[in-house]
Amino acid sequence: MSLPTIRHRALAASVLGAALLAALPSTAQTPPPSSAPATPSFTLTMRNRAFDPPSLDVPAGQKIELRVTNAETIAVEFESDDLRREKVIAPGLTVSIFIGPLRAGRYEFKDDFHSSTRGHLIAK
Amino acid sequence: MLAIAVIIFREALEAALIIGTVMAASFGIPGRNRWISAGVGIGILGAFIVALAAGEIAMAFAGAGQELLNAAVLLLAVGMLAWHNIWMARHGAEMAAQARQVGEAIRIGARPLTALTAIAAAATLREGAETVLFISGIAASADETILAMTLGGLGGLLGGIVTGGAIYAGLLRIPLARLFTVMGWLLLLLAAGLSAQAAGFLIQADLLPALGDQLWDTSFILSEKSLLGRILHTLIGYVARPAGVQILAYVATIAAIGVPMRLMALLKAKAATTDRVNAS
Numbered sequence: 001m002s003l004p005t006i007r008h009r010a011l012a013a014s015v016l017g018a019a020l021l022a023a024l025p026s027t028a029q030t031p032p033p034s035s036a037p038a039t040p041s042f043t044l045t046m047r048n049r050a051f052d053p054p055s056l057d058v059p060a061g062q063k064i065e066l067r068v069t070n071a072e073t074i075a076v077e078f079e080s081d082d083l084r085r086e087k088v089i090a091p092g093l094t095v096s097i098f099i100g101p102l103r104a105g106r107y108e109f110k111d112d113f114h115s116s117t118r119g120h121l122i123a124k
Numbered sequence: 125m126l127a128i129a130v131i132i133f134r135e136a137l138e139a140a141l142i143i144g145t146v147m148a149a150s151f152g153i154p155g156r157n158r159w160i161s162a163g164v165g166i167g168i169l170g171a172f173i174v175a176l177a178a179g180e181i182a183m184a185f186a187g188a189g190q191e192l193l194n195a196a197v198l199l200l201a202v203g204m205l206a207w208h209n210i211w212m213a214r215h216g217a218e219m220a221a222q223a224r225q226v227g228e229a230i231r232i233g234a235r236p237l238t239a240l241t242a243i244a245a246a247a248t249l250r251e252g253a254e255t256v257l258f259i260s261g262i263a264a265s266a267d268e269t270i271l272a273m274t275l276g277g278l279g280g281l282l283g284g285i286v287t288g289g290a291i292y293a294g295l296l297r298i299p300l301a302r303l304f305t306v307m308g309w310l311l312l313l314l315a316a317g318l319s320a321q322a323a324g325f326l327i328q329a330d331l332l333p334a335l336g337d338q339l340w341d342t343s344f345i346l347s348e349k350s351l352l353g354r355i356l357h358t359l360i361g362y363v364a365r366p367a368g369v370q371i372l373a374y375v376a377t378i379a380a381i382g383v384p385m386r387l388m389a390l391l392k393a394k395a396a397t398t399d400r401v402n403a404s
Contacts, residue, residue: 039330063334074261075178077254081349084338084365085328087190088257090179096187098330101337113131113258 039065039098044119046078046089046111047071051119060104060123069094076117080109128268128276129283131258134354135251136284139167141358142201142247144288145314148295149208149307150240163241167248174249175256191329194250198322201246204239205315206381209308211236213388287355308385310359316377317361323373335368 040059044066045052058064070076070089079086083099102123111117143160150156174181174193181189262273298306326332343364347353356362361374 063330065330074264075257076261077258081343084324084363084367087328088178088182088254090182090257093179093182095182095190096330098328099337101334103338113261115127 039063041065041067042121043067043069045069045071046076046117049111049114049117051109051117054119056119056121058100058102058121058123061101063098063100064102066097066099067094068097075113077112078109079112080107082107083109085109086112125268125272125276125279128262128273129280132255132277132280133283134280135255135258136281137287137354138358139247139251140284140288141291141355142314143244144290144292145295145307145310145359146240146243147292149212149304149311151296151300151303153237155237156240159237159241160244163244164248166241167245168252170245170249171252171256174253175260178253178257188329188331191325191331195322195325197246197250198318198325201243202315202318202322202377204236204242204246205311205318208236208239208243209311209315209381210384210388211239212304212308213385214392291355291359312378312381312385313360314358315381316374317358317363319373319377320361320363320366320370323370324367327367327369332369335372337367338365339368339371341365 040062042056042058042064044056046069049072068078068087068089070091070093073091075088075090077086077088078097083102085097085099087095087097089095100123104124106120106122108118108120110119143164147156147160150160178190181193183189185192259273259277262268263270268276295307295310296303323332327334341364346356346362346364348357348362348364353362353364363370366374
């Protein structure tokens with residue numbers, strides 16, 4: 001070994017730190033300024049193996065929040081290939097899923113644990 | 125039953141692919157089976173704990189708990205892959221030389237075996253927790269008989285393990301002299317892909333800006349949900365519709381691990397030349 005182990009370890013540690021920092025560049029500055037417009041929020045309930053409402057109209061071109069409630073008695077997984085989102089929801093919980101800014105169009109979603117349970121949203 | 129098998133297969137696939145790749149990358153390291161198995165065990169135990177506490181985790185950190193946990197577990201794996209890779213860039217050539225001497229034990233100083241344990245644990249934990257929640261839901265809803273549930277579950281798990289085993293066997297066809305170099309680059313892309321996944325979770329929790337929700341769409345060429353798409357998604361981080369910040373995370377991880385890897389290899393080459401000059 002031509003390099004002392006300590007230096008080697010320190011390098012590995014600093015690389016790890018750098019990787020973490022690189023992946024999390026802006027967490028420290030995330031809280032948006034209070035002047036920023038509030039993110040519009042839409043609610044969606046999963047009950048009796050269906051989405052309520054089954055179709056949701058949302059604005060295109062801005063970030064939106066989906067508030068998804070699992071009113072089933074078992075866990076569900078909200079999943080959307082179109083929106084590129086997935087979130088397991090324990091029974092009885094309401095969770096937030098942030099999406100967009102979307103281009104205008106139709107976006108399918110489903111319960112990945114019971115894939116016949118489907119819905120969609122329309123961005124316009 | 126088939127529906128259960130398909131879901132379990134998908135959950136098991138990512139973990140099996142990561143473990144198969146790490147197994148190939150640590151080929152010939154004594155004790156690596158024990159350390160990787162310990163990681164899988166820890167991951168399964170952790171999966172049950174995470175599944176039991178799913179509600180509490182989801183509500184933690186103002187509702188961002190699940191995404192933060194997923195991102196943290198992914199980034200832990202990225203950090204461990206970085207450690208493993210930079211270490212291997214320094215020692216890989218010696219290991220390849222020794223591994224060629226059949227029956228010769230490989231003796232090199234401290235090895236990053238704990239890194240292997242952590243990578244295996246991280247891979248098992250994330251998908252395992254979802255599997256536990258899914259199975260317990262099926263059991264509670266009584267939609268399926270216990271037999272169908274067991275057969276479907278085991279079939280899906282077996283399918284995942286076979287795919288992971290096939291990747292392992294395929295990677296080991298790489299000649300030993302080149303195996304560690306190729307695996308170094310493959311693990312680099314794997315780590316970059318995991319970083320991009322972590323960034324995706326942080327966007328979902330509104331902790332990172334998307335910087336472009338969808339910069340391009342190659343799903344008409346290769347869907348991320350096809351089997352090949354899923355395999356490439358895990359192994360090299362293929363994303364059909366990436367967000368801007370995911371691409372940033374991918375490139376930043378390649379730079380943060382790849383540059384020290386190259387430096388280590390260059391330092392080593394230089395040291396070897398100096399040794400030869402001194403010896404003559």
